[in-house]
Amino acid sequence: MTDDDRPLADRIASFREWVAEWLHGLYHGMVEHPSFEKIEKEAEDVEDTFLFACFADAFGIPSPASYYTVELLPYLAEEFEAWERRMWDRGSWLERKGQQYHVH
Numbered sequence: 001m002t003d004d005d006r007p008l009a010d011r012i013a014s015f016r017e018w019v020a021e022w023l024h025g026l027y028h029g030m031v032e033h034p035s036f037e038k039i040e041k042e043a044e045d046v047e048d049t050f051l052f053a054c055f056a057d058a059f060g061i062p063s064p065a066s067y068y069t070v071e072l073l074p075y076l077a078e079e080f081e082a083w084e085r086r087m088w089d090r091g092s093w094l095e096r097k098g099q100q101y102h103v104h
Contacts, residue, residue: 044086051076051083058084 006014054069054076056062073080 047079048083048086051080052087055080059087 052059053063053065054072055066057066
């Protein structure tokens with residue numbers, strides 16, 4: 001049986017599935033994905049701010065909180081190295097926000 005030999009109801013159902021998949025892809029590409037990216041970057045910024053408040057001395061900025069937050073280091077060790085790399089690679093906070101919102 002070829003596609004043209006199928007009953008009309010099957011062809012319509014197949015077409016509706018194709019249209020639903022296409023519309024979902026369009027919606028995801030135009031609305032969901034950019035929103036997810038912004039949410040992920042904002043969450044990363046919040047995490048970076050928290051880690052910076054806890055471990056500012058890693059960048060030579062004395063902080064009295066670092067004495068108390070050093071106890072968190074074993075729990076945050078895996079994230080600490082990636083965070084430190086991100087902070088050294090980042091130009092500035094304004095540059096990061098400009099990239100996030102496509103401001104040139």
